[in-house]
Amino acid sequence: MNKLFLRVLSAMLVLVLVVPGSLLAQDEMAQMGDDIVEACPAPQNLPDTVTIGALFTLSGGASVFGQVQQLGVELAVEEINAAEYLGQGRVLEVIFEDSASDNTQAINAMVKLVEEDRVTAVLGPTLSREAFSADPVAQDAGTPVMGVSNTATGITDMGEFVFRNSLPESAVIPGTVAQAAEILGINSAAIIYANDDDFTVSGFDVFEQTFADLGIEVVGVETYATGDVDFNTQLTNIISANPDLIAISALAVEAVQIILQAQSLGYEGALMGGNGLNSPAVLEQTGDASEGLIVGAAWNVAADNPLSVAFIDAYEAANDLLPDQFAAQAYTGAWLMATAIRCADSVDGAAVRDALAGITDFDTPLGLFSFDEDRNPVHDPVAQVNRGGAFAVLTAEMMDDEG
Numbered sequence: 001m002n003k004l005f006l007r008v009l010s011a012m013l014v015l016v017l018v019v020p021g022s023l024l025a026q027d028e029m030a031q032m033g034d035d036i037v038e039a040c041p042a043p044q045n046l047p048d049t050v051t052i053g054a055l056f057t058l059s060g061g062a063s064v065f066g067q068v069q070q071l072g073v074e075l076a077v078e079e080i081n082a083a084e085y086l087g088q089g090r091v092l093e094v095i096f097e098d099s100a101s102d103n104t105q106a107i108n109a110m111v112k113l114v115e116e117d118r119v120t121a122v123l124g125p126t127l128s129r130e131a132f133s134a135d136p137v138a139q140d141a142g143t144p145v146m147g148v149s150n151t152a153t154g155i156t157d158m159g160e161f162v163f164r165n166s167l168p169e170s171a172v173i174p175g176t177v178a179q180a181a182e183i184l185g186i187n188s189a190a191i192i193y194a195n196d197d198d199f200t201v202s203g204f205d206v207f208e209q210t211f212a213d214l215g216i217e218v219v220g221v222e223t224y225a226t227g228d229v230d231f232n233t234q235l236t237n238i239i240s241a242n243p244d245l246i247a248i249s250a251l252a253v254e255a256v257q258i259i260l261q262a263q264s265l266g267y268e269g270a271l272m273g274g275n276g277l278n279s280p281a282v283l284e285q286t287g288d289a290s291e292g293l294i295v296g297a298a299w300n301v302a303a304d305n306p307l308s309v310a311f312i313d314a315y316e317a318a319n320d321l322l323p324d325q326f327a328a329q330a331y332t333g334a335w336l337m338a339t340a341i342r343c344a345d346s347v348d349g350a351a352v353r354d355a356l357a358g359i360t361d362f363d364t365p366l367g368l369f370s371f372d373e374d375r376n377p378v379h380d381p382v383a384q385v386n387r388g389g390a391f392a393v394l395t396a397e398m399m400d401d402e403g
């Protein structure tokens, strides 16, 4: 054997050992779906166009979440079709509907998608309360529905066709509180939440239980109604009890006012939010009032997993905007649904449901992803802190650096 041959042979060996086989064809770029290409060969039996629905709150009070969800799904669909992931010449098409942050609108849109458009599956709706209203329509019709941002307790209890890829508050808040308590030395806390929204009530329950479990004394609990704009009475009560931490279980619009008004009232302790505060818009609209705000999440923009980095690059190139957790979960949700359709090689609801339920250890921007036996997501959460207007990963060193 000559030297050149040996060198080529060892280079090939390195490539084979270091880079999974299916990646070699993709310009060595991280590519969604590569890890199931062998397990699920290109489908043969799908129609030329496979249609799914995406029901997001594109207008109304919670549109800050829904608009980026649409961008995430659009990017995924573009990539899925470019890769001919559903088979040669087959395309995935999405019908977007606006739930308008309104439960009745969510039901009507779900009825249209499931009964009129007869979509294969539905992504969404955005809010847990919309999902509790609308998902029974999909469940009754045997149409798989996957929440990509529903975090309230009990979502998948609606039935075996109901999935979510969004970590519930119960999977994110306890670890975030524990980490913050250790780093900041939190001994007492107060909670403010909307008592008329499934997600904010769930977040309150989880905060309250977590504080009890960790021996953190709850010195105040205050409620409000979604749409309220003045939180001075509740915050005055809370601040007079002098908590080390205020936990906010709110959607973004109310969270912004709560944070600004707490600062105006002179509050200087720590702030922590549930999933509703996970939007960069909350940081932008609150400026220095939210510096140091801690929020647990399913994904952080600094994640160094190759699929997350590739997603961020592609999303930024397409939209001139950095993605947030909601965009990342929606993008991942579209890929998960396409993967189930590919693996089922069918648009039959029950077949797609079964394939979706079987997804385990699938490589995604959220990390290695599986559904558990209750169709809830399994992957690692991350605790974040607002540093200079952006969510950074929370570490003890960082809090030391900042004094």
Ligand code: 1QQ
Pocket: 065, 126, 127, 128, 129, 149, 150, 151, 152, 199, 251, 275, 276, 277
């Ligand atoms: C829910 C949430 C909201 C913050 C979704 C965008 O987590 O309603 O479940």
